[in-house]
Amino acid sequence: MKKYVTLVPGSSHHIYKIGLGTYDILKSGLSEEKLEELLTDFLDMGGNVIDTSVSELGLRINEIEESQKFVGRWISNCGRRKTIYLISKSSFLLKSNTFDSLLNDVNISLKNLNTNYLDLLLIDGDDQHTDVSLILEYLEKIKKDGKILSYGCSNWKPYRIRQAMEYANKNNIEGFVVNQMLWNVGVCGMDNSKIDDKYVKMDSEMMDIHNEFNILAMPYSALAGGFFAKLYLNEMEPQTVDMEGLKLNSPYYTEKNLNLYEELKVIGEKYIASPSWAALGYLFNQRIETCSIISVNNLNQLKEAFEAIDIKYSFEDFKNIDIFNNEEILV
Numbered sequence: 001m002k003k004y005v006t007l008v009p010g011s012s013h014h015i016y017k018i019g020l021g022t023y024d025i026l027k028s029g030l031s032e033e034k035l036e037e038l039l040t041d042f043l044d045m046g047g048n049v050i051d052t053s054v055s056e057l058g059l060r061i062n063e064i065e066e067s068q069k070f071v072g073r074w075i076s077n078c079g080r081r082k083t084i085y086l087i088s089k090s091s092f093l094l095k096s097n098t099f100d101s102l103l104n105d106v107n108i109s110l111k112n113l114n115t116n117y118l119d120l121l122l123i124d125g126d127d128q129h130t131d132v133s134l135i136l137e138y139l140e141k142i143k144k145d146g147k148i149l150s151y152g153c154s155n156w157k158p159y160r161i162r163q164a165m166e167y168a169n170k171n172n173i174e175g176f177v178v179n180q181m182l183w184n185v186g187v188c189g190m191d192n193s194k195i196d197d198k199y200v201k202m203d204s205e206m207m208d209i210h211n212e213f214n215i216l217a218m219p220y221s222a223l224a225g226g227f228f229a230k231l232y233l234n235e236m237e238p239q240t241v242d243m244e245g246l247k248l249n250s251p252y253y254t255e256k257n258l259n260l261y262e263e264l265k266v267i268g269e270k271y272i273a274s275p276s277w278a279a280l281g282y283l284f285n286q287r288i289e290t291c292s293i294i295s296v297n298n299l300n301q302l303k304e305a306f307e308a309i310d311i312k313y314s315f316e317d318f319k320n321i322d323i324f325n326n327e328e329i330l331v
Contacts, residue, residue: 179218186279264278
């Protein structure tokens with residue numbers, strides 16, 4: 001399996017098969033010193049995708065920005081900015097959003113991250129009342145100023161991504177190079193009543209768009225919020241996990257995903273891997289290029305994620321895991 005994927009034609013940046021999400025990094029319970037060590041270990045092991053955000057519109061906006069500022073301090077301290085594929089996000093969910101508000105988000109990220117450019121800016125969420133041409137025109141202006149190298153989208157519905165890419169092709173501009181969506185092996189078995197409707201899941205229509213327009217898929221929540229890992233831990237070490245809390249709060253706790261867990265155990269046993277890392281292998285074995293965004297709390301988890309990349313899973317391993325309602329997506 002290729003460990004790196006080429007982002008887009010015209011880009012010299014090759015990115016790793018997994019990226020590190022930092023949205024909740026300050027909630028890990030680790031000291032800033034230990035967190036910096038973890039991020040540096042990620043680079044030392046070959047990773048380079050660091051995912052940040054200023055797109056939170058709710059009560060957590062200050063918390064999310066503090067996480068980004070921490071990443072910025074680490075970038076300054078490690079002195080390896082050129083090796084990092086640095087991502088930030090901006091919301092475009094309100095009709096009042098303007099070029100100035102988008103540019104302000106970019107400038108905030110640049111300041112927080114102690115850098116003069118972003119490798120990738122994602123528009124997180126979509127005001128479907130705003131014509132895609134206007135959004136892409138805004139992004140092109142910022143790109144021409146050198147503040148971003150490329151741009152993409154997150155939590156956009158497939159028809160809007162298609163509109164954007166058709167406009168980009170017609171006007172000879174790059175368009176979206178990355179799409180972030182909610183995607184993991186358990187996504188189709190989720191209890192939708194427990195998730196916000198702003199999150200857009202991967203589906204067969206979106207898969208076709210990725211193929212047609214050569215957009216890199218960057219799934220977030222790639223480890224299903226640790227759901228399969230918690231089931232496995234509780235099985236190996238009973239009573240170490242609050243199973244009642246998991247059942248009550250996790251959108252992944254459904255009969256379909258409990259059955260899926262048993263299938264992942266079979267795959268994991270074949271490769272001497274835990275079900276959670278077998279679940280990550282599912283995303284590595286798709287007919288489109290992927291870079292899976294994960295969150296880890298310690299070096300052991302990070303090592304396990306990198307080991308999952310080295311496991312030579314095959315499409316055959318996952319042929320019975322048909323998450324798109326009997327639509328064949330694996331080849």
